[in-house]
Amino acid sequence: MKSTKRYEVYRTAIAIAIALALGYILILLSAFPKGDMAFFDKLKSAIKDANDAFRTFLISPVLKHRRGHWVFNLRGFIQWINESVPIMITGLAVSLIFTARHFNIGAEGQLFLGAAIATGAAIYFPSIPIITPIIVILIASMVGAAWSAIPGYLKSKWNASEVVTSLMLNYVALYMGLFIIKTFLRDPNAGQLVSLKFSDSATLFLLNDRYRWHSGILIALALSFALWFVMKKTTWGYKVRLIGNNKHFAYYSGINTQKTFFQVHLLSGAIAGTAGIIELLGYYGRFVWLYSPGYGWDGIIIATLARNNPIYVPVAALFLSYIRVGAKTMGRYTNIPPEMVAILQATIILLVTAEAFLSQMKQRAIEKEAKHTEEAIVGGETNE
Amino acid sequence: MNSVLSSILSWDFVASGIRVTTPILLAALGALVAELAGTPNIALEGTMLFSAFVGVIISGFTQSLWLAVIGALLTGIVMSSILAYFSLKLKTDIIMAAIALNIFASGGTIYALYLLTGDKGSSASLKSLVLPNIDIPIIKNIPILGNILSGHHILTYVAIILVFLIQYMLYKTPLGLRIRSVGESPDAARSVGISVFKTQYTALIISGMLASLGGIFLSMGYVSWFARDMTSGRGFIALAAQALGGTSAYGVALGSLLFGFSEALSFSLQFLNIPYEVTQSMPFIITVGALAFYAWNKSRNKRNRDI
Incomplete structure (x- = not known):
């Protein structure tokens, strides 16, 4: 049971990681400046803005930037918990x-x-x-x-x-x-x-x-x-x-x-x-x-x-409201629509519920476990 | 009272009823095809929304109706393919995959709208095209008949034709037979050499394209712009219309008419101090009642057979 459970954890973590990476790409796309500039300069400025926006997205429910220091963001934290x-x-x-x-x-x-x-x-x-x-x-x-x-x-x-x-x-x-x-x-x-x-x-x-x-x-x-x-x-x-x-x-x-x-x-x-x-x-x-x-x-x-x-429900709920509050705060400071979080949510659901996603990994986990059990049984028999 | 009656019995009322029915009917036909194949398509809502968006965006940027319609239909195909790939290949539960797609469509259209037009609420700043209304020559000059038959949106006529086409496809063609047999019993269908995957995939694609037509009716006919979450549950209402109408396209058309006209009616009845919440919720209550009745009847028949 242990290793299949670990596999579920990996799978969820990978789904979330993919979704967050997608989130970064979406932010990057919408941070692209308009106007006449060389593409390379545009990309540079977009990456810089996207990094700032992504940082706000990731940490604003707990931290905020005040006079050059990172301080605890009580308002964001309470909004996070309430939501x-x-x-x-x-x-x-x-x-x-x-x-x-x-x-x-x-x-x-x-x-x-x-x-x-x-x-x-x-x-x-x-x-x-x-x-x-x-x-x-x-x-x-x-x-x-x-x-x-x-x-x-x-x-x-x-x-x-x-x-x-x-x-x-x-x-x-x-x-x-x-x-x-x-x-x-x-x-x-x-x-x-x-x-x-x-x-x-x-x-x-x-x-x-x-x-x-x-x-x-x-x-x-x-x-x-x-x-x-x-x-x-x-x-x-x-x-x-x-x-x-x-x-x-x-x-x-x-x-x-x-x-x-x-x-x-x-x-x-x-x-x-x-x-x-x-x-x-x-x-x-x-x-x-x-x-x-x-x-x-x-x-x-x-x-x-x-x-x-x-x-696990509280953990999942806190996670979801965390990325939502983060996106809302980001939406206040930049122009990026906070609704983009919906795209991340959809990605996570699809990947987490796809039984065959990473199923090879699961297969290996089950085989490994079966081997362990087998060895344990064989070991037990020889002891007798 | 008389003014209400006359407003209900007017041609405007009939016309508005038909207008409200059209997108529901198109999506409900899609619900029917998918349902019969045993792959209920809850993603109709999201498919409609995304197609409505793509239609407006393409027609706005290219000023070409054909490209817009083709683009919207492709959107339906892509959404259905994702649904099919995840549910049939990766074994995601089809309801969960569809819910994910609906969430994706809701957020994705807002995000893409902002990216492309700089607006987050609606595409009002973009000058997009609408599909035309059609006047049928000769018939439009006949007094009463002309009012009923002529002057509707082109997709309304398409929807009416599709009712017969879908009915024919489902009950008179080999594809229809395959779809129904896969839905009835996948194992039995497989045993006689039918590819369950291919059949369900086809059914979902057809379903998605029908929903797309419903979507572009909303943004390129009903109104001439895209607004966030503009489908406002019509994809779900289509599911209800299908559930109410049963397994024939004609029944589904009747179910859609009930929903369409009760929505049109709810505007008229407000003058009678009948709150629109009551009229609006009537078709849903009727659907639940009808479903309960079907299920009760089915379980009773089954019990009789068992004894």
Whole structure:
């Protein structure tokens, strides 16, 4: 098991390295100056600008340049951590559902509708410190679970493709959510469509007031650990992993696969449902989205990078939000569109999920391991 | 109430319904071909977006419609080839590969737009061409019929012709038979000597080219520029239209019409104080209901057979 695991690490590292190299090339291309200059001079100036921009891209979430020194960039750091929270949570939800080899891609709708309905509670619920945010988050969680239960039920009961149904329900959730905000919870004094402000004690407590570092990260990390525990240390988690590996084998070993599938959808929805409201409670203090924030899709990237293992999800989420914050900062100082990060993300997904990418390396790793085991067995026999 | 009724029953409404339906229909036909081959193409969204972009850029820089259309179709072929190569050769899960392509298209078009025009939001600064509307001689002079049949965008006519062509291709030609048998059971198809890889690759290419046509309709007909993320989910809606329409091109056309006209309807019904969110989400709810019904029916039949 060890050497195949090491191979997965290598493969992820190589995918990230290729993506970053591609990122440098993209930055270099867009740094090419216009106007009349010899090509060589243009290239020289482009490389110089690209190096600066790439350095900003790589280190700005933690360091900034101030009076000739590199100092800790608190603002960038907090932005980095804050942005990782919702995608960490959706990453957990998606990794759970992918472990069971189901493709419910409805996290987007679950978090949106969950946030919209829980917004009502966050505005009108009596203010009790600590209790109110917990109840608000639980409401969002239940909405998410209910929303995920629809494709889950249709799939586990009648085998309707969960890919299409969950995708459709994303749109229904988006329209329903906007409708709820617009008709019942809209702030009439605000210029654009936002909800009324949440009651004071509904918001999450802040770790840093100035840049609004909220405690959502603690919730997300706790959730990661809890899900890891469930998946690796409980019978239910074992069942889910078994089903994901081979559902026929699981079925004939007496596992009620339909029921377990349905439970997986419920739990995944319950997790995804909280992703949106936690960010709203922590950072914005009201409902602010006019369209889906896209965290459900990010969750897919993160689950892929983390190989569906909840304990790696925070690492993957922090990585993704790191390169995004880096790209945004770079976009502020240069003209390079931060959306170029999407190209890197796509490259990473393609290379990480391509089973045959570097498969020779895997083959060698497996052979080496087999040899070791064989030697161990042979060695053991001669000892006897 | 009367004004709403008359606005719904007007030719403008029909025309706008047909306009909204066209890109959905083209992409939905692509979804159908890929689905029947057993390789669902979730990358339609990204393919449409990238083709819309390439069409605008090429027509803007070369002022040639032909080059623009050819370039957009090539884009569809390239995107589908990447999808096919990764999913069929490198064994990436086809849904994951498609999601990657969609992300790539969203960011890649913005990046390339900036690189080529210096703009990040839209290609408004670039003077690009549009494909023409077609007036059918003689028919356009017949009072009612002329309004319905004539004066639409050229790709609308292409889409209508393609409905019949795709139906014919899928159910009357050897290629169609191969596509369907590979989708039904790859192993059985392989056992009679059909190359599964080649067939699925072909199906994905066809699917990508159809999505490309849908994409250039958006940027070279519906409007005359490219804007970031301008497909806004139409590729996914096409998947829904296909899921609703089933396995025949005619059914898919009906599914696309439902989506197209309910979007057109949602603008009209706003005057009746029916919020557009309700009308907009209706086709999606209907699709989920229809899928549930199909699946329920199928599982019931299967159970009956088992007993």
